[in-house]
Amino acid sequence: MAQMSYAGETLWIGYACRLLIIAGFVAAIMGSLSYFLAFQNRAQAALEKSWxxxxxxxxxxxxxxILSLIGLIFFSMITRKYEYNYVFEHVSDDLPMRYILSAFWEGQEGSFMLWMFWHIVLGAIIWFTDKKWRVPxxxxxxLVEVCLNSMILGIYLPFTLDxxxxxxxxxxLIRENMEAPIFQNAQYLSLIKGRGLNPLLQNYWNTIHPPTLFLGFASTVVPFAYAIAGLWSREDKAWLKSGLKWSLFSGGILGIGILMGSFWAYEALSFGGYWAWDPVENSSLVPWIIMIAGIHTHLIAKNTGxxxxxTYLFYILSFxxxxYSxxxxxxxxxxxxSAHAFTEMGLEWQLTGFLLIFLxxxxxxxxxxxxxxxxxTKEESMWSxxxxxxxxxxxxxxxxxLITxxxxxxxxxxxxxxxxxxxxGMVLQDPIEHYNRYQLWIGVLVSFLSGFAIFLRYKLGKFTRAHAIQTGxxxxxxxxxxxLVSRWIALPQWQMILMAFAGLYVVVSSVEYLFxxxxxxxxxxxxxxxxxxxxxxxxxxLASGGNSYHLNNPFLFKGLSDEEGFEEKYVQLIKNKPLxxxxxxxxxxxxxxxxxERFYTLDFKKIDKDLKVLDSFKLYPNAMYSNDFAKVAAFNPDTKHYFGRDVFTCVVNIPSHLTDAEKLKEMEDTIKYEQIVVAPGDTVEFNILKFVFGKVDLSPQSPDYLKSENDLGLEIPFEVxxxxxTLVDKSYTTIGMKGALVYKYPAKLESEGMRIxxxxxxIDEFVSPEDDLQYETFDLKQGDSYTFGDFKIKLAGFDRNVKHVNYQAEEGDLAIAALLEIEDKNGAISTQKxxxxxxxxxxxxxxxxDINLGLHSRLIEINPSDERFTIKVAKDQRNENKMVMELATNVPRSDYLILEAKxxxxxxxxxAGCLLMMIGxxxxxxxxxxxxxxxxA
Amino acid sequence: MKKTFIIPLIMIVAAIVIITSATKDVSTYGDFSTATESGDRLKIVGKLAKDKPMVYDAENTPNEFQFYLVDDKGAERKVLLKKPKPQDFERSEQIVLTGKMSGDAFVADEILMKCPSKYKNEEISIKSES
Structure with a gap:
């Protein structure tokens, strides 16, 4: 392809970013190596100093x-420079500013930069606060930064095979990254729009969870670096003091980061739980567990040597x-x-290499x-x-x-x-059961140990009578x-009773310790x-995991359905039908x-056996549409929180034609309407139902019908x-006209599966074009009447307080309405103005x-001298008052949802327990x- | 330090016991023929048979979705999934089901779908006229 010059591209940003990435990479190598040599030569003060x-x-x-790079990328995201791949992939014109941060770390490159950002912050704090240890x-x-920076280098190694x-x-640039015919156009930039942020990630959790988790991940490098520095310097005890602060910080923040993810999943995603032993969840939990193990051995080392x-091993492993995660x-x-979607980036070997270097x-x-x-060398006592x-x-x-x-x-x-x-390939058949079975014992053992050991002293080797009594x-x-707990929640297996006992033992022991x-x-x-x-x-x-239950149909017992052992978890709710x-x-x-977002209003009433309402509340789970509104992208839950329990709800399914614009069109195309001709007041039998249609109304009430100046709208009420x-339904159906376009607003009889x-x-029947009307002119005085066809028209008076659908009063207007009383052939009186x-x-x-009479009237002139009104009247060319209606049967219903309530x-x-751990x-x-x-020291 | 060596030793023993006992938690992915033979609960990987009907009757059986799956060996069976029809089901490239055979049908209560990422498609959306 010939070299083209493209309009509107801001190329300097790309060059600057490339330069900054390479500068950051080279500087990190230089810094790491120089600090290494400085520490190696710490015996020679002058040499050490220059390195x-x-x-x-x-x-x-x-x-x-790196900070400038991040700044530049933010700048191009905010200014929507779609010529760059990352901006194009993660930002769109309609993305609110508050999601710019989320968009930044949506992609892999962004999250690597977030990670580096935290390393730079943590590194700067160490540089300023710990002069003794900062060099190693x-x-x-x-060195870690070199590896992370290499993940965004984006250079191809020359002389290699592929x-x-x-x-x-x-x-x-996006045009360098993919091939598409659009790049033949020099003006391509004005034609493209960004893909934007995944709607699932457009919530505040995705603004706070990733930076916290990444601060947690990033902070594990500090205890690791202190441990390496300790090993390297051979001063195995000197680093313990400074290192402990960092591992406590890391444990707390990483824990909060994981907890936030768990809370996000429970509160804002459709998982219906907070922990599923998913590989992605596990692999972030394990470094935390190892960090906690490291903190405990660190405390031992600090207190007893x-x-x-x-401690060294645990800090190395944690990082x-x-x-590995x-x-x-x-x-x-x-x-x-894994249920969590992650796409590959083609950098697996680089990541593996990165892992192996540090391992x-x-x-x-x-x-x-x-x-x-x-x-x-002295062995510690059993009772220390x-x-x-x-x-x-x-x-x-x-x-x-075990988890790993x-x-x-x-x-x-x-x-x-x-x-x-x-x-x-091998796979865990039932991961949750597998992990729970083994990790239960870890929980039990850790509880007994921590509950017991917290009252023991370091280095003292005595188990006193007092301690025995206290433990008892x-x-x-x-x-x-x-x-008491077993009266509240079911503990069906002895292992669960043991776990409850162990948990409560550490609760009792810690409370006494605190007091x-x-x-x-x-x-x-x-x-x-x-x-x-x-x-x-x-x-x-035990309470929330082992005792959660679905709010489902109690009349569908297990075993009644042909397959045993499957719980009917979900219920269908039809609009306005309580279940x-x-x-x-x-x-x-x-x-x-x-x-x-479409919010579904669900009314919950907790009732007792006598159907007495004990408590009532409303929940609003929702369906979220994709960025282009073409389909439902996700269902989000809503939860009612009580002190002792939560009621979680999430819509899991809605009629398929409501989830997707394409499917809606498909569905609409399958609807076959039949025409019937009726007159107002007629009763029509159709599909074993009886329909009674009312008179046509010129001012529609349908909320879907939007009144605007040029609109003409007809609405026909009916009863079924x-x-x-027995009256089963009462509704109306509307048709609107805007210019030559006709809009129909069918009435939906959901339970009958019908549309009308x-x-x-x-419209043709009821609305005649003005040109086709043949007016007759009358000159009337107040009180006069005149016969026009079957009608007797009387000028009953006039009205200076003019109200007319098409009249908007302006200053200086002189307006008057004639008050016509019209008597039809049956003697029924109506008025026109x-x-x-x-x-x-x-x-x-x-x-x-008057649409039902088909009578048009105009006020042409007023002669003030003799108070005569010139009136023109015309009658439609219609034969009878017939409405043509269209009815369809077998229409799928649109008024239900399938709900998971748990x-x-x-x-x-x-x-509270998890949070307390992290707060501690x-x-x-x-x-x-x-x-x-x-x-x- | 002798006592502290006993404990890792106990743990190693425990680990061996656990790993041997946990082997029953693990198995290879199955297919319809192994599922029929063993009658056990297992995981099956396959693809949706797009030419066969999918039935989800929300009114009468909101907890059951029927479709046909072609497993890795090419065998096709009816599947009764004990869940409502998942979002984007038709777009799935690969389906992993957990369940067991019951008569001619595979009854599953868990499903994992691999869908093409929305953000991986190589098409560029053009700005709509406004």
């Missing part, structure tokens, strides 16, 4: 480059597992085992140093705190290993398939509480809160469209009776029209931060 300076420069250039720590952190690509540059090797979720390797590097360094790490804490940490690590082992099944499959291409008391209380110990010194309270949270979480899990579902009366009342003569609408022939107006010396008239008892214990971690972090500096 350090170079390191600072590299770090600064890297930070500034930042050397490691910058042009191996390193990274993906988000700011390539033991457990250093484990490497974050990389990145590999799993971004490589497409999870394929059909092998970290583990080799640890193995190289493992014999020279000084730990106390560190012994049980250590056991607990190992159990946590064990939990992480099962989550990695798709990885084993992929590896085996390299050697055996026709390998079918805790166990007794936990037993009583377990009994007895932490009340004297708040700094000791952090662990109490965290452990209390852990216990509450277990109870909440009884397990103690609740649910009514689908209406639906309202707000922006791109069944065979026995006027035919356009009705034709109008005469003088506006700015120009006279004009507005006619009146009760989660005690879910607040789960949220952050409290501990805060106290460590506030510790006086002089204690730093």
């Amino acid at each position: 350090q300076r170079l390191g600072h420069i590299g770090a600064a250039i890297h930070g500034v480059s 720590v930042l050397s490691v952190l910058l 042009d191996i690509r390193i990274g993906s540059n988000p700011m390539v 033991a457990g250093l090797r484990s 490497v597992l974050v990389l 990145t590999l799993l979720t971004r490589s497409g390797i999870l394929g059909d085992t 092998l590097g970290g583990i080799s360094l640890l193995l190289y140093r493992v014999r020279t790490i000084q730990e106390p 705190r560190e012994f049980w804490m250590y056991v607990g940490a190992l159990i946590l690590a064990f939990s992480g290993i 082992a099962s989550t990695s099944l798709p990885v084993y499959n992929t590896i085996i398939k390299i050697f055996k291409p026709d390998y079918a 008391f805790h166990l007794l209380l936990a037993g009583i509480l377990t009994y 007895r110990v932490a009340s004297k010194n708040i700094r000791l309270g952090a662990s109490g809160f965290s452990h209390l949270g852990f216990g509450l979480m277990l109870v909440g899990l 009884l579902v397990r103690g609740h009366m649910v009514t689908y009342e209406s639906d309202t469209l707000i922006d791109r 009776y069944d065979e026995e003569g 609408r006027p035919s356009e022939l009705t 034709p109008v005469y107006i003088i506006r700015g010396n120009r006279p004009f008239g507005l006619k009146d029209y 009760v989660f008892p005690g879910i607040n214990y789960f949220w 971690l952050l409290m501990a972090w805060y106290f460590k931060l506030k510790e006086p500096k002089k204690q730093t």
